[in-house]
Amino acid sequence: MAYKKYDKTFKEKIIKLNLYEGMHLGILSNKYNVPKTTISSWVKKFRDKEKCSNYCEDREILREICKDLQNENTFLKKAAIYFAKEINK
Known part of the structure; x- marks a missing residue:
């Protein structure tokens, strides 16, 4: 299985949707065809940074x-x- 590369702007969009808009990983995964674990690792790296x-x-x-x-x-x-x-003076 070949790894798919995602560009930085796409990753940032997904991270913002998860963190700021409150979209769940499952919804994002289905909508953008990205594995949950991949999104989860992006979010974790972003939080650590x-x-x-x-x-x-x-x-x-x-x-x-x-x-x-x-x-x-x-x-x-x-x-x-x-x-x-x-005082001593």
Whole structure:
């Protein structure tokens, strides 16, 4: 049995119909003559890719927050030292 190649736009269309329109795998399989397992693997790969990209975006946001908090912490330490010296005068 020869494997059938599907182009990227067709795969994206099927994935969107499944994820965003809520069409079941069986319906898509019958309508577009694509095996359920193939559609299922496309959807899984898409979800994994989305999770990865979301993870990377979240990681960058957390790094920025961490940097801001470190700067704020440094400032507060300096302020605490300054006010401690003022109290002891």
